[in-house]
Amino acid sequence: MRIGIADTTFSRVNMGGAAIAEIGDQAAIERYTVPGFKDLPVACKILFEKYNCDLVLAFGWTGKEEIDEVCAHEANQGLINVELIVNKHILKVFFHEKETSDLNEQKVVALDRARKHALNALKLLEGKEALTPAAGDGLRQGYNDAGGL
Amino acid sequence: MRIGIADTTFSRVNMGGAAIAEIGDQAAIERYTVPGFKDLPVACKILFEKYNCDLVLAFGWTGKEEIDEVCAHEANQGLINVELIVNKHILKVFFHEKETSDLNEQKVVALDRARKHALNALKLLEGKEALTPAAGDGLRQGYNDAGGL
Amino acid sequence: MRIGIADTTFSRVNMGGAAIAEIGDQAAIERYTVPGFKDLPVACKILFEKYNCDLVLAFGWTGKEEIDEVCAHEANQGLINVELIVNKHILKVFFHEKETSDLNEQKVVALDRARKHALNALKLLEGKEALTPAAGDGLRQGYNDAGGL
Amino acid sequence: MRIGIADTTFSRVNMGGAAIAEIGDQAAIERYTVPGFKDLPVACKILFEKYNCDLVLAFGWTGKEEIDEVCAHEANQGLINVELIVNKHILKVFFHEKETSDLNEQKVVALDRARKHALNALKLLEGKEALTPAAGDGLRQGYNDAGGL
Amino acid sequence: MRIGIADTTFSRVNMGGAAIAEIGDQAAIERYTVPGFKDLPVACKILFEKYNCDLVLAFGWTGKEEIDEVCAHEANQGLINVELIVNKHILKVFFHEKETSDLNEQKVVALDRARKHALNALKLLEGKEALTPAAGDGLRQGYNDAGGL
Numbered sequence: 001m002r003i004g005i006a007d008t009t010f011s012r013v014n015m016g017g018a019a020i021a022e023i024g025d026q027a028a029i030e031r032y033t034v035p036g037f038k039d040l041p042v043a044c045k046i047l048f049e050k051y052n053c054d055l056v057l058a059f060g061w062t063g064k065e066e067i068d069e070v071c072a073h074e075a076n077q078g079l080i081n082v083e084l085i086v087n088k089h090i091l092k093v094f095f096h097e098k099e100t101s102d103l104n105e106q107k108v109v110a111l112d113r114a115r116k117h118a119l120n121a122l123k124l125l126e127g128k129e130a131l132t133p134a135a136g137d138g139l140r141q142g143y144n145d146a147g148g149l
Numbered sequence: 150m151r152i153g154i155a156d157t158t159f160s161r162v163n164m165g166g167a168a169i170a171e172i173g174d175q176a177a178i179e180r181y182t183v184p185g186f187k188d189l190p191v192a193c194k195i196l197f198e199k200y201n202c203d204l205v206l207a208f209g210w211t212g213k214e215e216i217d218e219v220c221a222h223e224a225n226q227g228l229i230n231v232e233l234i235v236n237k238h239i240l241k242v243f244f245h246e247k248e249t250s251d252l253n254e255q256k257v258v259a260l261d262r263a264r265k266h267a268l269n270a271l272k273l274l275e276g277k278e279a280l281t282p283a284a285g286d287g288l289r290q291g292y293n294d295a296g297g298l
Numbered sequence: 299m300r301i302g303i304a305d306t307t308f309s310r311v312n313m314g315g316a317a318i319a320e321i322g323d324q325a326a327i328e329r330y331t332v333p334g335f336k337d338l339p340v341a342c343k344i345l346f347e348k349y350n351c352d353l354v355l356a357f358g359w360t361g362k363e364e365i366d367e368v369c370a371h372e373a374n375q376g377l378i379n380v381e382l383i384v385n386k387h388i389l390k391v392f393f394h395e396k397e398t399s400d401l402n403e404q405k406v407v408a409l410d411r412a413r414k415h416a417l418n419a420l421k422l423l424e425g426k427e428a429l430t431p432a433a434g435d436g437l438r439q440g441y442n443d444a445g446g447l
Numbered sequence: 448m449r450i451g452i453a454d455t456t457f458s459r460v461n462m463g464g465a466a467i468a469e470i471g472d473q474a475a476i477e478r479y480t481v482p483g484f485k486d487l488p489v490a491c492k493i494l495f496e497k498y499n500c501d502l503v504l505a506f507g508w509t510g511k512e513e514i515d516e517v518c519a520h521e522a523n524q525g526l527i528n529v530e531l532i533v534n535k536h537i538l539k540v541f542f543h544e545k546e547t548s549d550l551n552e553q554k555v556v557a558l559d560r561a562r563k564h565a566l567n568a569l570k571l572l573e574g575k576e577a578l579t580p581a582a583g584d585g586l587r588q589g590y591n592d593a594g595g596l
Numbered sequence: 597m598r599i600g601i602a603d604t605t606f607s608r609v610n611m612g613g614a615a616i617a618e619i620g621d622q623a624a625i626e627r628y629t630v631p632g633f634k635d636l637p638v639a640c641k642i643l644f645e646k647y648n649c650d651l652v653l654a655f656g657w658t659g660k661e662e663i664d665e666v667c668a669h670e671a672n673q674g675l676i677n678v679e680l681i682v683n684k685h686i687l688k689v690f691f692h693e694k695e696t697s698d699l700n701e702q703k704v705v706a707l708d709r710a711r712k713h714a715l716n717a718l719k720l721l722e723g724k725e726a727l728t729p730a731a732g733d734g735l736r737q738g739y740n741d742a743g744g745l
Contacts, residue, residue: 007732007737009730010734011731012745017731021608032724032725038686041680042685042686043684045679067694072223074676076223077227077676080226081227083227084231085198089192103745128196131158134154134158136166139156148600171373225336229339229375233331233380234377236340238341240337278331281331284315298404381525382488382525386488426476426498427492433463435459445459446461478699524670524673524674528639535638536630567631576627579629581629582604583608584605586631595610
């Protein structure tokens with residue numbers, strides 16, 4: 001299995017590096033670094049089509065302004081479009097500065113989210129029902145799970 | 150007939166399970182569980198193209214923050230795009246925490262919506278005019294019907 | 299000529315029925331009823347591709363909440379995408395509860411809009427300049443015309 | 448050269464007519480009039496594909512309500528999608544009632560915008576660098592130029 | 597290597613010119629100037645498909661009104677769509693008047709952003725890991741870097 005890591009120089013935390021460490025030797029890695037998250041969709045598409053990735057983790061960092069949120073929206077739409085073209089998953093791992101202004105907490109949340117989604121990636125590659133036992137369980141990345149009702 | 154069930158580990162209620170119970174033996178089932186609702190579009194596309202589903206029920210759970218609503222919007226755009234690629238219906242069954250903060254009510258609304266849309270799925274598979282007798286009747290899923298004017 | 303009528307069980311007024319009555323025997327009719335307006339795009343695509351419609355009237359009813367408006371937006375984007383795939387018109391006839399909370403007025407506006415767009419459909423089928431004499435005339439559906447300046 | 452004019456009966460000013468007058472005998476004209484601006488994208492696509500236009504001017508009129516702005520957004524997304532399908536320019540000439548509530552000013556702005564964009568159309572047809580001498584010059588349509596900094 | 601420069605007459609600063617100066621003789625240049633940023637997507641597509649560019653820098657200037665921000669959003673969606681069609685990068689270099697109303701600062705920010713993204717373009721053309729050493733470093737264009745956490 002080959003997992004793509006698409007990340008940015010805009011991000012203030014090396015989420016891509018954390019995911020690579022989490023994956024370890026459970027999959028081959030191809031990395032593609034771009035300036036900002038609006039550059040991620042085409043990078044992911046290239047990771048699938050030219051570098052034969054089976055799944056891509058895309059890491060974005062959203063600034064605190066409203067315009068940053070709009071750009072995150074554009075990036076996510078593009079990432080979903082890429083998934084529909086290649087019929088493979090992109091896990092869209094975005095940290096938003098709106099979540100917290102505490103710099104240390106920003107780092108903790110971003111790294112936790114990156115690592116948990118690295119594990120989700122490995123699960124998804126096992127098959128379409130690998131995550132079914134946890135359906136409706138209110139799992140969260142970056143924070144504690146909300147839990148099922 | 151084969152109905153796909155696409156659901157998430159983010160959801161706090163097992164809506165997919167409720168729909169499967171409602172459908173019973175009226176159709177074959179293929180299930181695909183993903184981390185969050187932005188992962189649903191490609192899962193649905195795979196359910197159609199690889200698992201030969203005739204219709205998919207996609208279950209999403211929208212958190213209470215504005216960013217969650219934006220993500221739900223992205224997921225829905227992607228789901229509609231999938232429908233246009235495969236020429237088949239995806240019933241987009243989303244619960245929004247903005248609807249109510251009462252946890253028990255969240256569960257009741259989500260389950261009612263899941264079950265009623267499971268019935269809608271079976272109706273749609275009967276043909277394009279199976280629901281026509283109820284056109285303009287103000288039907289609702291998750292709540293009581295509004296009724297026709 | 300064959301006109302498609304795509305409508306919903308969510309709507310509180312039978313706009314599709316009103317349009318069919320207005321068209322009378324001026325065109326053949328194919329009807330497709332779905333649960334909500336987000337289901338309209340694929341229904342319209344099927345009306346064009348499987349049922350050979352030359353134009354489709356798509357009737358939506360938008361609830362009073364902000365989430366309803368977002369869904370209407372998604373539906374409209376999907377409908378425009380369908381038009382670009384099939385190179386034919388879909389008249390997007392949506393009533394929004396934000397327009398008025400008076401139930402009787404809701405009905406009057408929705409029916410007037412449905413009937414006037416049924417006439418627009420017939421005009422558009424005559425050719426690309428059939429409506430040109432009224433270009434810039436400030437015509438309205440659901441209300442009195444605003445008029446040209 | 449053949450320029451398409453796509454306009455609406457919703458508009459309160461005959462912007463299409465003003466553009467045709469401005470173009471005069473500098474290009475052949477094909478006109479397509481639709482009810483509202485959400486009908487413009489497919490009309491433009493037909494002007495390119497069936498009527499062999501080299502460029503289309505699309506004229507929209509946006510009402511003062513928030514819903515009107517959302518519809519304008521949908522129309523513009525569709526118009527950009529058409530450009531990407533046909534690899535030709537559509538100049539998107541929209542007047543927004545939010546710009547001014549003064550009816551006379553509405554007319555003045557709309558007509559000025561229509562005429563200036565008619566001239567932009569002729570320039571674009573000359574080649575990709577015909578407008579380069581004015582790059583960064585802060586040109587405006589409907590109002591006085593802002594100017595370069 | 598061939599870099600496309602797509603810019604506008606709406607912009608109040610000649611960002612395209614600044615980028616060309618920054619690139620110097622490190623790449624061949626093709627320039628395409630359009631009226632406004634909503635015209636950029638198709639211009640970029642033509643720069644790739646007709647003028648064989650390997651990467652395009654697209655320069656937009658966003659006015660201070662809300663409608664301007666919506667248009668910027670539409671332009672960016674279109675630009676991302678072009679990237680997915682051609683499998684090449686478009687660096688989306690937009691200045692927003694909302695960032696600052698000081699005219700001199702507008703110019704300084706816009707030019708800095710243009711020049712830094714010109715350097716990003718050259719880096720991206722070196723390969724997918726040329727920017728990886730700076731992943732998570734919080735780089736910014738138009739302002740000082742935020743830095744890694």
